[in-house]
Each structure stands twice: as structure tokens, then as C-alpha cells.
Amino acid sequence: MSYLRFDKTIMTNLEETLTREILRTNRSGAYHCSTIVDCNTRKYHGLLVIPVPELDDENHVLLSSLDETVIQHGAEFNLGLHKYGGDNFSPRGHKYIREFECEKVPTTIYRVGGVVLKKEKLFVHHENRILIRYTLVDAHSETTLRLRPYLAFRSVRQYTHENAQASRHYDVVENGIKTCMYPGYPELYMQLSKENQFCFQPDWYRGIEYPKERERGYDFNEDLYVPGYFEISIKKGESVTFSGGVAPIETTSLNALFAAEMEQRTPRNNFKNCLINSAHQFLNKQDGESYILAGYPWFKCRARDMFISLPGLTLSIGEIGKFEMIMETALKAVYAFMEGKESHLKVTEIEHPDVLLWLVWAIQQYAKMVSWDEARVKYGKALKDVMDYLAGNHHPNLKVHENGLVYTNGRDKAVTWMNSTVNGRPVVARTGYIVEFNALWYNALCFVADLLSSDYGFVDYLHQFSDKVSKSFVQTFLNEYGYLLDYVDGDMMDWSVRPNMIFAAAFDYSPLDSKQKKGVVDIVTKELLTPKGLRSLSPKSGGYNPNYVGPQLQRDYAYHQGTAWPWLEGFYLEAYLRIYKRSAISFVERQLISYEDQMTCHCISSIPELFDGNPPFQGRGAVSFAMNVAEILRTLNLLEKYNNQ
Structure with missing residues (x-):
């Protein structure tokens, strides 16, 4: 059994999980930080948080989060989790979590009916790139995975809100897209290890709250921009890797890169x-x-x-x-x-x-x-x-x-x-x-x-x-x-x-x-x-x-x-x-x-x-x-x- 393992009874209890955070860094100033249920509770949280020296000496949240949706027989099961006003959480994907462990990399196991999906995250050393590997452990019928990115493009000291200045433009790149919300920021490349379909469906998700900031007496809500979503078919036993970074990558190398980086990690077994x-x-x-x-x-x-x-x-x-x-x-x-x-x-x-x-x-x-x-x-x-x-x-x-x-x-x-x-x-x-x-x-x-x-x-x-x-x-x-x-x-x-x-x-x-x-x-x-x-x-x-x-x-x-x-x-x-x-x-x-x-x-x-x-x-x-x-x-x-x- 993993030294750092949390079972369903803990993972489905938000009072337990929202106080537990996970941190990964690239050893060059960038990091990923969130709670163990991937619900951001601080303005400092994000999937891809990097220094942007061309702007200032602060870190900046580019990619705030990535919501996963499992689709089978036309039914959609959203695995994401965000806090909104009035103590409302949506879409409450934590209820599908069966376990979380973190011996080498943060690993979450979801179960939706007959579907068992494993999600693993790591930061590439000395590169501004977060990798997320999805493995379909079990499924009895055709399965589609939908990934919906939430973008911030702002300093960790500030918040972003719906505005007309944010660019909706994107360019298609190999197995993904690149986009940049504001001048001065680097392009964000979001790519997958296999062919997929990107559906452009721009919208702002408004009133997302960060309770840790509220506790500390600060402003605590913002709006996040979602440019659309990626859809990809996935078969039982197959692994698909998502990359979020500030430079393009050869997507056929993503699965091998994830495996190689994982081997370099110190096992957290004591x-x-x-x-x-x-x-x-x-x-x-x-x-x-x-x-x-x-x-x-x-x-x-x-x-x-x-x-x-x-x-x-x-x-x-x-x-x-x-x-x-x-x-x-x-x-x-x-x-x-x-x-x-x-x-x-x-x-x-x-x-x-x-x-x-x-x-x-x-x-x-x-x-x-x-x-x-x-x-x-x-x-x-x-x-x-x-x-x-x-x-x-x-x-x-x-x-x-x-x-x-x-x-x-x-x-x-x-x-x-x-x-x-x-x-x-x-x-x-x-x-x-x-x-x-x-x-x-x-x-x-x-x-x-x-x-x-x-x-x-x-x-x-x-x-x-x-x-x-x-x-x-x-x-x-x-x-x-x-x-x-x-x-x-x-x-x-x-x-x-x-x-x-x-x-x-x-x-x-x-x-x-x-x-x-x-x-x-x-x-x-x-x-x-x-x-x-x-x-x-x-x-x-x-x-x-x-x-x-x-x-x-x-x-x-x-x-x-x-x-x-x-x-x-x-x-x-x-x-x-x-x-x-x-x-x-x-x-x-x-x-x-x-x-x-x-x-x-x-x-x-x-x-x-x-x-x-x-x-x-x-x-x-x-x-x-x-x-x-x-x-x-x-x-x-x-x-x-x-x-x-």
C-alpha cells in the first residue's frame, strides 16, 4: 500500500480534502499546486503557474485547471470540481473518486459505472510544461474523454474577470491548439499524444471562489475563460497524455516523456x-x-x-x-x-x-x-x-x-x-x-x-x-x-x-x-x-x-x-x-x-x-x-x- 494514499471515504468528503494540498515544481520557478481533489482554493493554485520575466518578477497562472468528462452511450459524467458562491460546488466530480495516492506522482482513480479512469500528473524538470496522463483502466463499451481547459493568464497576486480585451484567437497545432489571452504573455500550447477534435466554444465561467483567500481577508472570486474543449476516444488499457506548456512538443513523444520523467522521481514511501x-x-x-x-x-x-x-x-x-x-x-x-x-x-x-x-x-x-x-x-x-x-x-x-x-x-x-x-x-x-x-x-x-x-x-x-x-x-x-x-x-x-x-x-x-x-x-x-x-x-x-x-x-x-x-x-x-x-x-x-x-x-x-x-x-x-x-x-x-x- 502506498505511504500517501487516501481512500474513497476521505476523497468524497470535501471537509477533509479541501484542506489537503499537493505541490509539484519544475525546479526552475514554475509549479502546479491545488487540492488533492483538484479544486483550487487559493489564487496561487493552478495547473501551470510560471514566471513571466518579460512582465514582472511574479509567477503567473496560465492554465488554472482542466476538467475531465467521461462520455459513454451519450451520457456525460464531469469529473471537475469548482467552488462558486453560496457554498455551491460544481460539477461535484469528486464523488466519482475512488482513491488518490502520491508515491511518485499525484494519481487519482475515478470510477463512473463500469469505467475506471486513472489520472497522473507531473511537471517536466526545468521546463514550463505540465503533463497529465489518462489511462482507461476498465470500460465495457466505447468511451470518449472530453477535456475542458480553464484559462487565467494573470499574476498570482491578482484575479481575472470577464472582459472584452481577452483574445479568443487560437491556432491549430499538432494534436492541439495554442492561444494567448493578453499581449506580453507567452503562447499556451495544449496538445495531446493522439489525434483529437477541438471544439471552439468560448465562454467565461463566472464567480469561481477561493475560500483560502476569503479566510485570509482578501478578495476571493474571479472569472475564468474556457476556449472550448478537446474530445478524444480512448480504449481500455490505453494511455493518453495531455501537455500544457509554453512551447510546442512532438506529440508522439509525450507518453515516453511522461514515463522517463516519472522514473526520475523520488518515491515518497516513507x-x-x-x-x-x-x-x-x-x-x-x-x-x-x-x-x-x-x-x-x-x-x-x-x-x-x-x-x-x-x-x-x-x-x-x-x-x-x-x-x-x-x-x-x-x-x-x-x-x-x-x-x-x-x-x-x-x-x-x-x-x-x-x-x-x-x-x-x-x-x-x-x-x-x-x-x-x-x-x-x-x-x-x-x-x-x-x-x-x-x-x-x-x-x-x-x-x-x-x-x-x-x-x-x-x-x-x-x-x-x-x-x-x-x-x-x-x-x-x-x-x-x-x-x-x-x-x-x-x-x-x-x-x-x-x-x-x-x-x-x-x-x-x-x-x-x-x-x-x-x-x-x-x-x-x-x-x-x-x-x-x-x-x-x-x-x-x-x-x-x-x-x-x-x-x-x-x-x-x-x-x-x-x-x-x-x-x-x-x-x-x-x-x-x-x-x-x-x-x-x-x-x-x-x-x-x-x-x-x-x-x-x-x-x-x-x-x-x-x-x-x-x-x-x-x-x-x-x-x-x-x-x-x-x-x-x-x-x-x-x-x-x-x-x-x-x-x-x-x-x-x-x-x-x-x-x-x-x-x-x-x-x-x-x-x-x-x-x-x-x-x-x-x-x-x-x-x-x-x-x-
């Missing part, structure tokens, strides 16, 4: 393989450069997320070459930033003050998991240049003070990972000496000094700072209750119990002694640990707001005020293993098991952005989040090493 499959979806190669997208469906490549995610998404699963490929692009962006040059690279937020320190941490993981010598050869110069840049106070918003600590101005602009803003102002205005920035700084100073130990002059230079930090860190952050202040700015001290202190206990190099680390881990365990990550704020601290729900403003205030974040737990479990060693293994295993149920809910086989901080710890935000997947994979790797000791 917890770890699900995460590996998800990890691959964040990798993004464009114009010869390699990136990591922070999450789906709306995030781009963010520098901090990229460096935090990189070791878990690549090294933890043995994909060293991918680490090196992405780091090559990342270092180009880093040097452009340090040299004050404009960059064409699609790496955002690289100016944030902790980003270069996370770069050092990522290379540190490479040294530990691959080779110190390799790290020295490949990245030694970059590390020296970065540390020179920071220690020399060249960063515009990270200054080294006399006490050795780094200082950041975060009063007017959110500069840490806790980056939610309201009316342009940070909700959590973390400023001054920020605890994880200084933990990162100390770790970077010590690691680079050890890696470049033969460069005596530079090592002595770094030790001047690290010696100061080791004393100043404890004096500044450790309070009388045994935990660390979140930030200190002059006489202002934030006593809130937040998870950012955990990094000082987790990093290889820490200014804390063993007893101090244990004190940090203990209070994090007591006040912040949940089955779905660390809370961003203790329930005992003022302003605790654990539920990430409602309109944008309400969610912005809750974003870092009690919600739980799985990626933080990766560092927590690393710290826990450091302190308790092999005796911690069973505890860490129990914590990781709590994520396995996520493989069959929210976005199946992935981890969402965050969770509510209180039971039942509902998944929220982006359906798939790189740092969360990465840190769980890195923790699994750490656990394996402890088990093998």
Missing part, C-alpha cells in the same frame, strides 16, 4: 523520502544560476532562508554537488553586496545584517559534513573576505563595538527573521545587541579562526574579537533567571522568553559554558517547545498571540508572538543532543515523529511555514517552507550519527 522529495522542489535553476526558494506558493529566494536551508536540503541527503552549485551563485550575490555593486541575481534581502553570518554557518556545516580541507580550499578566501568585511565595520547595519559584540539598528525596519511589519514598522522591533546575531558572530569568529589556522596573523586578528565576545556575551545577555535576554539596547532589555537564545546553545562554538547551555535548553523546553516546533514567544510573556488566523493585519500581529516554527526545533534538538548525548536519542525521535502526520495533511509530503502555538497546532501560512524541511532533514542526519556512535 517520512524521510517525503522530505527529500520536498527538498528537491525548493531548488531553483534559472539562467544558469542556482537558488533555493524560501517556500511555496508565494516566496522568492531570500538570502537568510537560503543559507539556513542549504545544508539540510543538500548535505543532509548526500547532495554535495547541489550545495556547491547553489553556494557558487550565492557567493556572487554576496560579493556584489560587499562591493556595493548592482546584481542581476535573484537573491533578495541580502542586506540584512545576519545574512553573512548565516553564510559562514552554512560553510561550517559543509566543513563538518564533507571535509575541512575541501571547505578551506573552496571557501577559505570567501570566509576571510566576509570576516574582514564585518570586523572592519563595512556592513551598513552591523557594527562591531568595543566590547566585541555586534550592534544593529532595528527600530525602524525589521532586520531579523522576526520580520513582520504593520504600517511599515516592525511588530517586534528587535534592535541593539541581538542575541542570535552575537551567537552567530562568536561562532563565525571561532570557526573561521580554526579553519584558517595556518594564517596566523588573521587568526590572531579574529581572536581579538572572540576573546571579548566570550566575556561580553554572558555579561550582556545572561540574566538572573538563567535564560538569555532577546536583545539589549542601552538601558532597554527585552526579557521576553523567545527561541532566539537557543542558537547560543546549539552552535559548535558558544560563549556559554555547559551549565549555562543547559539552563537555556531547560527554559526553552519548559516554555517554548511544542510538537510542531518552538513557539516564537512564551505563553507567560506579554503579548502572547498563538493563532495565525484572520485578515492580514491580525496575522501580522500574531506572526512572531507565539506561533510555532519547526526550523527552530532543529537547532533546539541539536542543542539537546549536545547536552544529553546518546541519552537524548529517544526524546529526539519522539519529537520528530510528531511531524510525520504532516505528510498526509496541509501540503502532503511537506511541512508548512508555521503552526499555531496552542493545540491542536494547526498548520498555517505557506504550504511548503524550505527552512522547516531542511532542519528536520538535518536533525534526522544528526540523529543517525548519534545512533551510529
Whole structure:
């Protein structure tokens, strides 16, 4: 039985299925995302969602959905599903679903009378092309398949509505058509693997609703354009493949292409393989450069997320070459930033003050998991240049003070990972000496000094700072209750119990002694640990707001005020293993098991952005989040090493 399988009882229950989403990507910026019953519930959902750089830097929904109709003896059975106003669903094709499974590709089995139809979907790697293979598993008489495409041709941030400007023109191409609704967009080629008939029957389907957008306080309805439908005869045992892409394809190759692409997929037959499959979806190669997208469906490549995610998404699963490929692009962006040059690279937020320190941490993981010598050869110069840049106070918003600590101005602009803003102002205005920035700084100073130990002059230079930090860190952050202040700015001290202190206990190099680390881990365990990550704020601290729900403003205030974040737990479990060693293994295993149920809910086989901080710890935000997947994979790797000791 498939690890990711849902039977008829679940598939015919919309309360169960509309909360479960599926994501497939082409690893070059395009994706397909919907619910497991193919009813779009977000404006970000679609069969073919691609970047259109000629228009802007957003993704665009070209092909929203494709409705299938089975025709036998003149009777039509529509397998599609859309939500309209008043909680009306039409045509309610989900009632024909007998099962859905997703071991290699999303696969739906429909049964209509004596007809059994299998539908399989996949995205071609590094090509803007979605393939859907239909196989008639069983039928007792002549069967026709009708495919009706719903077109949007709009940004994921907008909606389309019936209008006179939309072009109805189409051209016939091999076994299909091509069409383009608006200037500036690429042509959409819709083709089938065998001869078919296209019936031009243009119409707008009005008032389609997206309930997830309504929940989030946004507009939630649009009209979609249907140019007509394809009809094709299909015989028992036969497979027919549909292609939706921005370039024509030799249709006789479609069935073979589908089979070849399917063989490349990682089977999602256990917890770890699900995460590996998800990890691959964040990798993004464009114009010869390699990136990591922070999450789906709306995030781009963010520098901090990229460096935090990189070791878990690549090294933890043995994909060293991918680490090196992405780091090559990342270092180009880093040097452009340090040299004050404009960059064409699609790496955002690289100016944030902790980003270069996370770069050092990522290379540190490479040294530990691959080779110190390799790290020295490949990245030694970059590390020296970065540390020179920071220690020399060249960063515009990270200054080294006399006490050795780094200082950041975060009063007017959110500069840490806790980056939610309201009316342009940070909700959590973390400023001054920020605890994880200084933990990162100390770790970077010590690691680079050890890696470049033969460069005596530079090592002595770094030790001047690290010696100061080791004393100043404890004096500044450790309070009388045994935990660390979140930030200190002059006489202002934030006593809130937040998870950012955990990094000082987790990093290889820490200014804390063993007893101090244990004190940090203990209070994090007591006040912040949940089955779905660390809370961003203790329930005992003022302003605790654990539920990430409602309109944008309400969610912005809750974003870092009690919600739980799985990626933080990766560092927590690393710290826990450091302190308790092999005796911690069973505890860490129990914590990781709590994520396995996520493989069959929210976005199946992935981890969402965050969770509510209180039971039942509902998944929220982006359906798939790189740092969360990465840190769980890195923790699994750490656990394996402890088990093998």
C-alpha cells in the first residue's frame, strides 16, 4: 500500500480534502499546486503557474485547471470540481473518486459505472510544461474523454474577470491548439499524444471562489475563460497524455516523456523520502544560476532562508554537488553586496545584517559534513573576505563595538527573521545587541579562526574579537533567571522568553559554558517547545498571540508572538543532543515523529511555514517552507550519527 494514499471515504468528503494540498515544481520557478481533489482554493493554485520575466518578477497562472468528462452511450459524467458562491460546488466530480495516492506522482482513480479512469500528473524538470496522463483502466463499451481547459493568464497576486480585451484567437497545432489571452504573455500550447477534435466554444465561467483567500481577508472570486474543449476516444488499457506548456512538443513523444520523467522521481514511501522529495522542489535553476526558494506558493529566494536551508536540503541527503552549485551563485550575490555593486541575481534581502553570518554557518556545516580541507580550499578566501568585511565595520547595519559584540539598528525596519511589519514598522522591533546575531558572530569568529589556522596573523586578528565576545556575551545577555535576554539596547532589555537564545546553545562554538547551555535548553523546553516546533514567544510573556488566523493585519500581529516554527526545533534538538548525548536519542525521535502526520495533511509530503502555538497546532501560512524541511532533514542526519556512535 502506498505511504500517501487516501481512500474513497476521505476523497468524497470535501471537509477533509479541501484542506489537503499537493505541490509539484519544475525546479526552475514554475509549479502546479491545488487540492488533492483538484479544486483550487487559493489564487496561487493552478495547473501551470510560471514566471513571466518579460512582465514582472511574479509567477503567473496560465492554465488554472482542466476538467475531465467521461462520455459513454451519450451520457456525460464531469469529473471537475469548482467552488462558486453560496457554498455551491460544481460539477461535484469528486464523488466519482475512488482513491488518490502520491508515491511518485499525484494519481487519482475515478470510477463512473463500469469505467475506471486513472489520472497522473507531473511537471517536466526545468521546463514550463505540465503533463497529465489518462489511462482507461476498465470500460465495457466505447468511451470518449472530453477535456475542458480553464484559462487565467494573470499574476498570482491578482484575479481575472470577464472582459472584452481577452483574445479568443487560437491556432491549430499538432494534436492541439495554442492561444494567448493578453499581449506580453507567452503562447499556451495544449496538445495531446493522439489525434483529437477541438471544439471552439468560448465562454467565461463566472464567480469561481477561493475560500483560502476569503479566510485570509482578501478578495476571493474571479472569472475564468474556457476556449472550448478537446474530445478524444480512448480504449481500455490505453494511455493518453495531455501537455500544457509554453512551447510546442512532438506529440508522439509525450507518453515516453511522461514515463522517463516519472522514473526520475523520488518515491515518497516513507517520512524521510517525503522530505527529500520536498527538498528537491525548493531548488531553483534559472539562467544558469542556482537558488533555493524560501517556500511555496508565494516566496522568492531570500538570502537568510537560503543559507539556513542549504545544508539540510543538500548535505543532509548526500547532495554535495547541489550545495556547491547553489553556494557558487550565492557567493556572487554576496560579493556584489560587499562591493556595493548592482546584481542581476535573484537573491533578495541580502542586506540584512545576519545574512553573512548565516553564510559562514552554512560553510561550517559543509566543513563538518564533507571535509575541512575541501571547505578551506573552496571557501577559505570567501570566509576571510566576509570576516574582514564585518570586523572592519563595512556592513551598513552591523557594527562591531568595543566590547566585541555586534550592534544593529532595528527600530525602524525589521532586520531579523522576526520580520513582520504593520504600517511599515516592525511588530517586534528587535534592535541593539541581538542575541542570535552575537551567537552567530562568536561562532563565525571561532570557526573561521580554526579553519584558517595556518594564517596566523588573521587568526590572531579574529581572536581579538572572540576573546571579548566570550566575556561580553554572558555579561550582556545572561540574566538572573538563567535564560538569555532577546536583545539589549542601552538601558532597554527585552526579557521576553523567545527561541532566539537557543542558537547560543546549539552552535559548535558558544560563549556559554555547559551549565549555562543547559539552563537555556531547560527554559526553552519548559516554555517554548511544542510538537510542531518552538513557539516564537512564551505563553507567560506579554503579548502572547498563538493563532495565525484572520485578515492580514491580525496575522501580522500574531506572526512572531507565539506561533510555532519547526526550523527552530532543529537547532533546539541539536542543542539537546549536545547536552544529553546518546541519552537524548529517544526524546529526539519522539519529537520528530510528531511531524510525520504532516505528510498526509496541509501540503502532503511537506511541512508548512508555521503552526499555531496552542493545540491542536494547526498548520498555517505557506504550504511548503524550505527552512522547516531542511532542519528536520538535518536533525534526522544528526540523529543517525548519534545512533551510529
